[in-house]
Amino acid sequence: MSKTQGDDVVDGRRLRSERSRLAIVEAALALQEEGVLVPTAQQVSDRAGVGIRSFFRHFEDMETLFEVADGHIRDSYEALFLGGDRNGTLDERIEHAVERHGDAYESVSNMVLGTQAQLWRYEALRKNYARNQRGLRKDLDDWIPELKSVPRDTREAVDAIASFEMWHRLRYHQGLSKSSSIAILKGLLKNLIIDA
Structure with missing residues (x-):
């Protein structure tokens, strides 16, 4: 040869x-x-x-696979949250942010649930999940710069309301429609931010 x-x-x-x-x-x-x-x-x-x-x-093991898989699709799932019209009144920006995040959560729902089910087991998933949470927080700051001046408790409440967990609760556990879930989250966020 x-x-x-x-x-x-x-x-x-x-x-x-x-x-x-x-x-x-x-x-x-x-x-x-x-x-x-x-x-x-x-x-x-x-x-x-x-x-x-x-x-x-x-x-080597499933953790290694999940870490590689996350790297393989990270750009595509992060792109789901980016973009959108970030101008307008506070009310409009809150609505657009909730709609954008809601659409993204719908797309990645099973991936997030699978990750959450295994957080206790794999350090790589815990790191990836924490990184994603920081990214979501930063994205909300981009949508709603007013968040930078609210009290810490208010900001933590905003992150909880805007989270996948809250979205999933409304859509899956409470059986609400997408439009009802958006309206509820928008109302909660608006009240919190304006009252702050």
Whole structure:
């Protein structure tokens, strides 16, 4: 075998390995999106069409997989919260922020629930979740600069009201429509910020 043929074999193996690794990441994400909030290595392997040994050649454990998966989709889920018309009255900006966050929460609901279910288990997920919470807080500051001058208790209440947990409670546990949930959150935030 010539050097060129040997290089081609190595490149071919590397490409197959990268394809398998990507298939595993995408399988884990697809399972979570479909409602398998805490997929097992076997479920992910089966979905990706690879053997369990191949899974563990690519990923030391599930925590490593979840960390890589988060990096794989971080830009796309963070983009869901960015943008939007951030001008207008306080009332308009609160409404637009709640709508934007509500749409984003709807898109990432199963991913967040899967993460929350495993926070106790994986340090990487705790770090990612904390980073995301800081990002959401900063995003609210961008929408509503008035928050920088409210008392600390008010600000903490704002973050709680604008959280995924509050959105999920209204939509899932209380069975409210999207428009009703937006109206409730907008009213709560407006009252808090104006009264501060």
